[in-house]
Amino acid sequence: MMLRESLKPFFISFTFALLSVWVANKYFSEARQMAICALTALGLSTLLGQLLESNRQAIWQEKISPWIANRKLAFEFISIFLGIFFAAVVIELISNTQHTELDLNAIYRNKIVALFGHNLNVLIIGTALAVVYRAGGLVLILSWNALHWAEAIFSYIKQLKDQVGLSDAAIIFTSILPHLFLEALSYVIAGLAGVFINCLFNLNRCCRRSFSNSYCNRSLSRPSSFSCIKRVLIG
DSSP states (O other): OHHHHHHHHHHHHHHHHHHHHHHHHHHOGGGHHHHHHHHHHHHTHHHHHHHHHHHHHHHHTSOOOHHHHHHHHHHHHHHHHHHHHHHHHHHHHHSOOOOOOOOHHHHHHHOHHHHHHHHHHHHHHHHHHHHHHTHHHHHHHHHHHHHHHHHHHHHHHHHHHHHHOHHHHHHHHHHHHHHHHHHHHHHHHHHHHHHHHHHHTTOSHHHIIIIIIIIIHHHTTSSOTHHHHHHHHHO
16 A cells, blocks of 8 residues: 555656756756755655655544654655655656766765764754755655666676676666665654654744644643654654
8 A cells, every 4th residue: 555655656756857957957967966955855846745644644533643643744755755765867868968987885985974074964954954045955856866876887887798798787776775775764854853843833824823823722731742752743
């Protein structure tokens, strides 16, 4: 059921990412990657609003557990990431873009701390963007990482194809996907935390109506307001 519901975000994000690549290549070639991220986030704005509104209704009106509703929302954002990623892969396949050769063995052997620090930096920036721009900020980070992942993996696979053959290169590509999924999931969770913090501080009218009116008035009447903060962060 959750997989079927995630197909719509996947195909919509896939389509908008392809369109954004075409527009960026034609009109914004000097800032191509940033233009793709921005155009994709703008194109998905309606879908993002629908997903967040559906999440709010599931929790507050249908009384579905926040763990269940937010897990569904997280998988929908993962689908958005995968849609953008595979759109970028398609572009890499049909284009003749030359990329700098990668030495992943050297990266993991000598720069594992720096790599962890980079991912942590992306996590913090993604959360901060989501606090300010809500789901749009989260999609900017997901788009940026999807584009870079597609470029890096495709470049590495092209190197491997010449060394070990296409079938082995495909196996290696498949083995990378679980890491890709978990990294994207961590960004999604951090970004959704930023969205909920945005709601906590009432930075927009939509969240102010859904949060303040329907929950805070009840929660603040309890002995401690900590329960209000706790529930916003998980739902």
